[in-house]
Amino acid sequence: MNEFNKALITVAERAKNQEKIINVRMMFGLIPSMPVNCDKIVKKLTRGIPKHSTFLRLWVGAWRKNVSWNHAKIIAVDGHMLHTGGHNLWDRHYLKDSPVHDLSFELEGRIANDAHRYANEQWSFIQRKQHTIVGYLLKKIPSNWEVVTQTRVVISSFPKGVAHKFAPSFKIGSLPYRERLEGSIPMISIGRYGSIVWKLRAADDAILAMLNASQTIIRIAVQDFGPVLVPGTKIPLPGLKWPRPYIDALARAIWERDVDVEIVLSHPNSRPGGLGVMAGANYGNGWTCEDVASYILNRIQKKFVFVRSKILRTKIEKKLRVCYLKQKIGHEYSTGVKMGLHSKHFIVDDVCTYIGSQNLYVCDLAEWGVVVDHEDQTRKFMDEYWNPLWEASYTGEDCDIEAVMNGLYTVRDNYRGILYEAYSSSSISGSTCKGSGNMSTSTELYSEDTDDTD
Template sequence: MFARILFLLVLAIVGSCSGDLPSSAVSDSQAERDFGILRPSTSIVALVKDRDLRPPDLSAPDPLQQLQRELAKSDPNGAFAGITYDLTRGNNLAVDWLVQTPNRWGRRADDLTWFEIGCKDCEADISLPACSTDADCRGGTCTAIWQRTPGLQTAARKVCLGHSDALPLRIHDLVASARQSVDIVELQPAPNGRFTAALRAAVAELAFSRRKVEVRVLIGQFPPKGVDATAFLNELVESARNIPGSRVTLSVSAMRACTVLESCNSFSWNHGKLIVVDGREAIVGGHNLWTEDYLTDNPVHDLSMQVRGPAATSASRFADRLWSYVCSNLDYKDSISLASFSAGQSEIGQRCPTALATRRAAAGTGGVETMGIGRLGAGITDDFANQSELARDLMFAAARKTIRVSQQDLGFRLGRSDTLFPENALDEMIDLMERGGDVYVVLSNPGSIGNGGSPYHNDVPLRAVAKRLKDKVQKRIDMADPRSRYTIRTGPDPVNALLCSRFHLAPFRFGPDDSWPGGKTISNHAKLWMVDDRIFYIGSDNMYPVNLQEFGYIVDDRKAANTLIESYWNPLWQWSSRAAVSGEGVQECIFREIIK
């Protein structure tokens, strides 16, 4: 409960204090035209108009290359090319590239197997029950995992996995495969429980392998408490510290770019979630490495992806930029800390790691075109480097059939007297609906809170989202014909007619139940958008406006898009649409309930 109160206090401070609004929150009527001047606070809507940015033509070849050219116009000196926007080819997606937890579509809420931390008969490091077969696991799966002591030729041990416990194993296997480098970028709090166990075991295996591997862990921290970088480093090296012949080096940083109380006119810290190995393979998306929220009861639903090829280097290059900021400000800012360890070292030091993206992986042999896309928020640079939102809005403007969105929220209100929305993105959605297209949006449920205390809802009810959209459409009608508001209407309300038929809005469901046993609401933490069932984004960047550092991937690949639709979107909409408040087949459309 204390963690929840602390988190809400932080968000209240972020929302209520003065400071620059996030780029995506400024509407056309609010935008100032400082043509030729690009700042972190430059609004997306002004940037698109002033720089004459054009959406890609999806009927023409290579829309991501078109997008790359338009994004470059927001970066006239090329300072952020390869950092916040980086188009690569030759990437490969394995059969299991889509990482969704829990992947239990259609199950009842009381039918998810999970295991308590500290359970009886558990393997102590991973806190999962030992087993011989699936029959020992009460609905879970019996799976072989890493050895207790790395390097010993002992029989593989087996443990029971609950609904999402395969994720720490996946992370362990990726990290343990490193030959040169590991990049881990996450949000406060530091990885814990089974995730820490997986990382600790992987680091020990790297130490035993005697490969020379640089491991960097960067954790975005928000006030007031932050992260103890030294304590987490000690957890990671606990099993590797005394392994003979080890050549592993580890660095852990806790960082915050700024707050209005420190060095900029905003609030900004890292919110990205990525794990990169050797610049050749990466897991990127929405997953925080928090055991209580993801691996036990009432789990948060989330989405990430795993890619092999040069796109992994894009992620590591983004991490390089964050580390450059850390190392440049280490002696000047109390909001940045660093702890380092090298094999044979008796005490924790404070050595800045080297850049890793220079160790470029060989060109990929796959056929998946991928754009690494990010934002630097505030405090890291005085220039505009928020290409993530810009790319999203340009792609929304390119849509001709559908926009599909799965998010925690579209609005941000916690601690504010008003509500912030991604104004330009909403306008692009309305443009599509006016062209005859459809918009599908699935959001987290009101009051969603993880077991660790973090909120997964921004105090913005579906009614508030609907009202903002309705006001926007009504404003367009009034501007087109100022006298229309005084005209006696004889037919259907055109605003309701458009939104009730074309805007499909629903709270998240994964099966027949509206909540978890005991009444806790179901949380959605995915950050997905998709255009015309073809081009999609998976990453850390929420659509609701906040000014943080973010990273994700935009993918243009029809096979991958089909996989995403079949294995994620279709079951998501099948179950969520049963609670839809607008769209085709909804009798009591929420837009009709809202009085202008």
């Protein structure tokens, strides 16, 4: 917070010297049981900035609807500079002992406009909800008080009495036109708003389309695939389930197109920086590498009728590789804490890559990320991030094939896996593969209504 305060002091001085108003919007996620004190944050951020002689305008807001909130990680500046990915701005998670691993990148160019415009809808949602009767009543309650309501929005502004109550929308026309940068590469921004909007989850469809387009290899670095569990069990929290559309896409890629799939996961229940259970720091939902691999096998069995166990085992041994995050020093720090992974990153056919905030386990949050559709740049990303990550992490010891095959007994999402019998000559029953390509994920991922947790 101190560094942000210093930065805003610099911005305020620049704005005053130029006699030009600079707008700063900061959006937080209003996580249940973790209220955001917007007034307190504004006070800390503006310490040392005069209230009545500044050209700085600051808004701090947060929202929640059902179990949706902002989960995007975006810093966009003047429609030209952009920082995005998986990093949260939490000191003890990243800057203290046993830090969590993460991935973000900085971009320059018109892609930053997309980030500004994506944020507009969230700020508009706050304004719309505060204009309702319920919103009028709730805004009288301090923002740091926990309120049990389906929807809550909070916002504070600086300077009081000078800045408008609500943050202005970003408009491209307010900025000077910029030519396309020399040497620019094609990018696509993909996002979702959670339950702010009804059913539409564009980023989910985009990710599915990428996975379904794979021809040679899919590489994935994520926190987990399985749903959040009841603590100390392998029972998903009520209403939560595995991300079947994504798992089915991986199953089809392996079985139909002979695609290799490589996955790096966080160690289950990794907690960085000495943070305890009550701190909410939990990187990994509790599932093992064998659990993830077994569920992919389970979906192959259910999608393809005539899969024999011996053939399936051989295919999986050759095509599916799953491991936990490691470094050259091993899988844990000197403190004994196992390494946590918070990246949301995947590469398709080594020609395009996604970096953003969206997990692949089921959660209906507001997310945003960027797809880089450029082979040379993708390979540079691989040289800098994926290749060292995979070289250190994959040792072949995290995903035992016997445990994977035996894991087909496990009941997941109220669907019982087909019992595995080694080298059984009988065919395995299941449903035929239905659909492909850019299918809607709403009903499969979220049933009739949206739900889930971070």
